[in-house]
Amino acid sequence: MDLQLKDKVVLVTGGAKGIGAAITRTCAQEGAVAVAVDRDVLACQQLELSAQGLQISFIAMDLSPATNCKAIVQQVIATFDHIDALVNNAGINDKVGLEHGDPQEFLSSLERNLLHYYNMAHYALPHLKRTRGSIVNISSKTALTGQGGTSGYVASKGAILGLTREWAAELLPYGIRVNAVVPAEVMTPLYQQWLDGFPDPQEKLKSVVAKIPLDRRMTTPDEIAAMVVFLLSTKAGHITGQHLFVDGGYVHLDRALT
Ligand code: NAP
Numbered sequence: 681m682d683l684q685l686k687d688k689v690v691l692v693t694g695g696a697k698g699i700g701a702a703i704t705r706t707c708a709q710e711g712a713v714a715v716a717v718d719r720d721v722l723a724c725q726q727l728e729l730s731a732q733g734l735q736i737s738f739i740a741m742d743l744s745p746a747t748n749c750k751a752i753v754q755q756v757i758a759t760f761d762h763i764d765a766l767v768n769n770a771g772i773n774d775k776v777g778l779e780h781g782d783p784q785e786f787l788s789s790l791e792r793n794l795l796h797y798y799n800m801a802h803y804a805l806p807h808l809k810r811t812r813g814s815i816v817n818i819s820s821k822t823a824l825t826g827q828g829g830t831s832g833y834v835a836s837k838g839a840i841l842g843l844t845r846e847w848a849a850e851l852l853p854y855g856i857r858v859n860a861v862v863p864a865e866v867m868t869p870l871y872q873q874w875l876d877g878f879p880d881p882q883e884k885l886k887s888v889v890a891k892i893p894l895d896r897r898m899t900t901p902d903e904i905a906a907m908v909v910f911l912l913s914t915k916a917g918h919i920t921g922q923h924l925f926v927d928g929g930y931v932h933l934d935r936a937l938t
Contacts, residue, residue, distance in 0.1 A: 683913035686711035687735075689760045690912065691752075693743055693800060694770025696723035698868030699818065702901035703767055706909045708734035713760060717741060717752050718770070743770055743796035753803040763807040765912045768797040768840075769818040773874060776832035789832020794839050801847060805856075812855040814916075816908050817844050819923070821864035821931050841923055848921030857920040859911045864927035865892060866899045891938045894928035 690707045694700040695716025704727065707714040713735040718724050724738035739755055741748050756763055776789040801815060808815070822830065823837035844860040851858060865871070865888055875881040889896055907926045910916055925931055 681915065683710050683909060683915060685909065685913055688712045688764035688912075689715065689756065689762055690765040690767065691715050691717065691756055691763055691800070691804065692767040692769060693717045693796065695767070696720055696727045696738060698870055699863065699866055699901045699904050700767075700769040701727055702905035703769060703908050704736060705734070706902065706905035707912070708736045710909055710913075711735075712764075713737075715739060715756055715760070717743065719743075743800070744791050746795070746799040749796055749799035750803045752800070753807070757807060762811055763804050764811045764813045766800055766804045766808065766813070766815045767818070767908060767912075768800055768815070770796065771818070771820075771833070771836065772870060773820075773822075773827075773830055773833045775830050777829035778831050780829065781831060786832050786835075790836055793833055793836030797836075797840055797843065801843075805851075808851075808856050809854045814856060814912050815847065815858040816911050817858070817860045818904075818908075819844075819860045819862045821862055821925075821927060823862070824931055844923065845921045852920075857911075857916070859916075859919060859921070860923045861904060861907050861911070862923055862925045862927065862931070863899060863904050864925075864930035865889075866901055866904060868901060892928045892930050893933045893937050897928070899926055899928055 690712045692700050692704045695704040696718035704714045704716045716738040719742040721740040724740045739752055771793045774789050776785045817840050819840045820837040822834045823841050841860055844858050848858040875884055878884040904926050907924055
């Protein structure tokens with residue numbers, strides 16, 4: 681299937697590690713010019729080194745504050761002239777809870793997980809209008825299931841689902857499609873870090889995997905990336921405002937099955 685992504689400029693936030701790196705690589709494998717934005721400079725350099733003929737470049741920058749998002753978009757335009765797609769992916773489950781947290785930490789968590797989604801879309805919009813581009817927002821199952829002890833992250837992930845629908849509606853006149861992908865359990869550096877917070881990470885992983893209905897296994901970053909790349913492609917030309925769950929049935933199938 682030709683996804684017609686050749687030479688399309690795709691901007692991927694948090695694009696140097698984990699799910700974002702898989703999205704960056706998969707876009708490039710489909711012939712796109714993939715631009716990863718990530719604050720982890722080493723991961724950016726490694727990604728570029730492993731590019732092997734693929735069109736991958738990176739911008740090593742933190743997505744906060746908003747002025748950085750503006751600068752990122754300006755830099756992409758200065759280098760590549762246009763933007764065809766934005767994948768808002770960067771985020772961190774930072775455990776700012778209701779009981780163990782405070783209003784300032786909550787606000788900071790929203791900054792880490794939500795505000796740059798709006799800021800990147802805002803600054804990229806004039807360019808997406810020119811190309812009839814597309815946006816994919818990465819949310820999380822926690823937006824629907826909760827997790828406990830992580831109000832800032834979950835509020836952000838819920839808001840991202842709301843904004844996906846809102847932007848899909850607002851951007852209809854420009855033919856810009858906006859969709860969200862909702863992962864549940866994907867092995868990435870962030871996930872490993874979360875597991876390492878438990879006294880027995882291996883035991884915790886076993887108990888998580890046992891609750892994933894399809895194949896009792898984690899979703900791979902490549903499986904998330906495949907959905908993202910499809911949504912960005914012309915093959916998904918009549919899909920907008922959708923929340924796509926790539927989770928082995930974790931969120932919706934009957935608990936009695938596991
Ligand atoms: P990851 O392994 O931590 O990779 C994310 C990358 O984004 C890291 O390099 C990270 O840098 C970078 N990043 C984060 N915030 C940034 C910022 N403000 N500015 C620039 N770079 C930033 O994470 P992941 O597991 O792939 O998660 C990617 C997305 O999927 C997140 O939105 C997450 O909420 C969502 N998700 C993941 C899972 C899962 O099971 N893994 C499940 C549901 C949803 P640092 O390492 O310096 O933070």
